[in-house]
Every structure is written in C-alpha cells, then in structure tokens.
Amino acid sequence: MAxxxxxxxxxxxERYERRRREVIATAARLFAERGYQATSMxxxxxxxxxxxxxxxxxxxSKDQLLISICDELLDPLLERARExxxxxxxxxxxxxxxxxxxxxxxxxxxxxxxxxxQERHVIEREPQWRRVRGQRKAFEKLxxxxxxxxxRDGTMHxxxxxxxxxxxxxxxxxxxxxxxxxxxxxxxQIADGYCELIxxxxxxxxxxxxx
Amino acid sequence: MAxxxxxxxxxxxERYERRRREVIATAARLFAERGYQATSMxxxxxxxxxxxxxxxxxxxSKDQLLISICDELLDPLLERARExxxxxxxxxxxxxxxxxxxxxxxxxxxxxxxxxxQERHVIEREPQWRRVRGQRKAFEKLxxxxxxxxxRDGTMHxxxxxxxxxxxxxxxxxxxxxxxxxxxxxxxQIADGYCELIxxxxxxxxxxxxx
DNA sequence: ATATATACCGAATGAACGCTCGAATTTCGA
DNA sequence: TCGAAATTCGAGCGTTCATTCGGTATATAT
Numbered sequence: 001m002a003x004x005x006x007x008x009x010x011x012x013x014e015r016y017e018r019r020r021r022e023v024i025a026t027a028a029r030l031f032a033e034r035g036y037q038a039t040s041m042x043x044x045x046x047x048x049x050x051x052x053x054x055x056x057x058x059x060x061s062k063d064q065l066l067i068s069i070c071d072e073l074l075d076p077l078l079e080r081a082r083e084x085x086x087x088x089x090x091x092x093x094x095x096x097x098x099x100x101x102x103x104x105x106x107x108x109x110x111x112x113x114x115x116x117x118q119e120r121h122v123i124e125r126e127p128q129w130r131r132v133r134g135q136r137k138a139f140e141k142l143x144x145x146x147x148x149x150x151x152r153d154g155t156m157h158x159x160x161x162x163x164x165x166x167x168x169x170x171x172x173x174x175x176x177x178x179x180x181x182x183x184x185x186x187x188x189q190i191a192d193g194y195c196e197l198i199x200x201x202x203x204x205x206x207x208x209x210x211x
Numbered sequence: 212m213a214x215x216x217x218x219x220x221x222x223x224x225e226r227y228e229r230r231r232r233e234v235i236a237t238a239a240r241l242f243a244e245r246g247y248q249a250t251s252m253x254x255x256x257x258x259x260x261x262x263x264x265x266x267x268x269x270x271x272s273k274d275q276l277l278i279s280i281c282d283e284l285l286d287p288l289l290e291r292a293r294e295x296x297x298x299x300x301x302x303x304x305x306x307x308x309x310x311x312x313x314x315x316x317x318x319x320x321x322x323x324x325x326x327x328x329q330e331r332h333v334i335e336r337e338p339q340w341r342r343v344r345g346q347r348k349a350f351e352k353l354x355x356x357x358x359x360x361x362x363r364d365g366t367m368h369x370x371x372x373x374x375x376x377x378x379x380x381x382x383x384x385x386x387x388x389x390x391x392x393x394x395x396x397x398x399x400q401i402a403d404g405y406c407e408l409i410x411x412x413x414x415x416x417x418x419x420x421x422x
Numbered sequence: 423a424t425a426t427a428t429a430c431c432g433a434a435t436g437a438a439c440g441c442t443c444g445a446a447t448t449t450c451g452a
Numbered sequence: 453t454c455g456a457a458a459t460t461c462g463a464g465c466g467t468t469c470a471t472t473c474g475g476t477a478t479a480t481a482t
Contacts (some may be wrong), residue, residue: 007457007458007459009458011449011451012459016297016458028245032332033293033332033336034332034336035248035332035333037247037249038333040438040439040440041439041440042439042440049224051460051462052440052442052461053441053442053459053460054460055460056440057445058439059460061438061440104331114332118332120247120329121245121246122387125467127247151351160396160404164395164428166385166386167382167404170383170384171377171378171381172381174380174382174385175377178377180467189270190374193378197378197411199409200414201408205455218427219427220479222479222480222481223428223429223480227429251469251470252469252471253468253469253470261431262431263433263471264432264471264472264473265430267472268428268430269472272471273470273471280431304432355464373448402434
C-alpha cells in the first residue's frame, strides 16, 4: 500500500522511469499471455531479472501494476484523440484520423490492450478503477460525438447510431486478438477497412433489393 | 483427476444431470462477473448451496469446470450451424440464419460467452483445450465457407474476405459485453443489423464519392 | 426390510501466493 | 573521498486456495 517514491536525484530519475516502464511492459506481456491472476509474481521476477524485493522497488502492488498498464494504454490514446477532434476537419476525416491513431496505438500496445480486455470485469466493478473507466467512456464519447456531427452535417445517416458505435467498438477491440505485426495487413490498412465499413453503413439504405 | 461417475440408476440420472447443469450455470455466472481465477471454490459452494464435498460430486476440478462451460456453449451452437449450412439455401440466406442462431445463442448463454472470451489465453495455449479450440475454428470455418460460396455465386464481392470475416467475428464476439436482455435491441434485430452491415461491405465499391 | 448406490458434509492438508524487511551493495553529489 | 540516497537481494511470514477423505444421511431396488 505504501506509495512508491521515485528518486529525487535527476541522474537516477530517468533510469528509474525507464526501468519502471520496462517492468510494466514485461508484466503486460506475461499477463496477456497467461492472464493476470494466473501470472505469479515469481514468474514476473524471473522475466524481469529482478528479485522480489527489487521488483517492489518499482511497483506498489500487483493490483496497482494492472492499473499502471491501463494508464499507459489510455492516457496517450485519449490525449491524441482529443487533439484530433479539436482540429477543424469534417467528421468523416476526423473519424478516419481517429481510427488511424487508434489502430496504430493498438499495434504498439497489443499486450496492454489484451490485458485491458481480459480484465474488463475487474475494471467495471472495483472503485479504484473509476479513473480508467472514465477514460474509456470519454474515448467512446469522442467517437460518438464524431458520428453525431456527421449526422448533423448530413454526411452520415444511421438507422441507429448507438448500434453503429457498438459494431465499431466490437471490430476494433477484437483486433488485438488476431493482429500480427508481420502479417498481411498493416494498422493503416485495417483502420481504412473499418472506416470504409462504417461509412458504408452510414449511407442511406440501398435500393438494391437483391432479385 | 478421478473421473466423475454419474449414477447408473435411471431414476437418479436425470436429477444428477440437472443439478450438474445448474452448477455449471452458476459457475458461469460467477466466472463472468469476477473472472475464473478470481472466483474461489468457496464462493462457488456458497452460490450453489453445496458444501465443498458435495460440489465435487458434480465436477472433477475447477479446470474441468471451465471446459464444461465452453462445451455447453460450443456443442449446441456448432450443431445448429451445421444444420443451417446443410440446407439448400442461398449464401445470403444462410448467413442471415447463422447470425440469428448465433445471436440467439449468445443471448441464452451470455455468461458462458463472457467466460469463453475472458479465458481465451488459456484456451489457446493448453493441450487439454484442443477440442474446444477445434470447435471454435470449425465454427469460423463454416462462416468463411458461406462467404466464399457467396463470392462464387456472385452475390458477394469482398476486397478481402478474411478481413471481412474478422470484422464480423469482432462485432459478434463483442456483443455479450453490452447485450441487455431487457434492452432496446433484441437478438434478432442485432443479427439483422450485423447481416446488413456485412452485405453492404460485400457490395461492389460505391461510386458515390461524397460531393 | 435390507443392502447398496447415491448425495452430501466440512474439517484437514499441503501447496502456492503476494508481499515484507533487514541487510548488503552500488551510485551520486559535494 | 565520504556520506547519503538508491538499488537489489532472498528467506520467510501470513494468508488463501483447490482438493481430499472419512463419515453420515437419504434414496432406490430387490
């Protein structure tokens, strides 16, 4: 429970932050592979090369480590998303930019993303997860706002915008499960694919009743 | 490890199977809420009203209980899916029927589904999960075959069929996370929504560059 | 009615786990 | 160079957990 105190000396501060991030990244990798609860701290000591005591120099607890993983995931993504919607650009363009940023972030934080999805039930229930919950909701709200603005300016027409948003969230949040860094599809191509799909859904109903 | 032996007397057999299914359903509910590893057997004894010994009368182990949950989920769904594709019907119709069956199954087994998604990492890694893995893959293959048949008979045109399948899997597998039995959308409506989205994606590229 | 199969109990067990703490070592700033 | 800060160690503590097992109670078949 005792809060971790990073070093006050400037020369050590950087090294400390770097190692802390390394620990978090290693933990994200193990948690994504084996699950959070199923990964023991001794597996984490082995993977980091630190002993138990050394490990706890960089983290407060296993719980807090999980929260840190989610913070590293959501903080920069939400910041970037806010930049995008702050720019003056048509909603279709903002949607495209959001998807590109999102998929690039997923590609860079695949493990974090898998852990985040895996531990959804903890995130939704426990009070110490309020901040993380709020960030996820804020991001989804940004997306919904872009779709709403598209409806307002006439470039998008949804039968049910809430449902459209849920399909988008489904597709994107499932991506980490199959994304392969050396695979056929780049994050950009995937983002474009999702974007086209949603924009097609946002066209007025096609007349073509299949014969 | 010792295998469970259901009663040989016919009069007791039915009751035994019923209670066993109740135990599995209760476990699915708890696991979906709190996570598999985070749920203790004593929480399960409390929820079932059985004591530890009584509980182990119906299950072999916590591990095997997880496998049973997935079996109850995948066995009937795969069987129904095989019936649908065995019928002589156009691929668009089969796709629609598959989605309806799938979403109905999700609505009826929401907890099972959440557990299945949550424990994906275990399922993909451990050898005792081969059967479950195989069933999931078989179901996805059935879906892909329907799309491929649609391409062959000219009713569907995908730029990248594999990608289309992944978007579909993403949308549907995400559904249990937000599906509300008393919500605005019924499983049928959701299935129709997904179906329309995919069929729109399967139309030749629209000429309408937005003006 | 009796024997046997079935159903259930719950204290006990041994293993695994997260985390602490006092000590030893290394690094930095003055 | 020296003292303080920072880093690391790892045995051990207290707890929790899945599972077992000897036993009792109940239901069924003959």
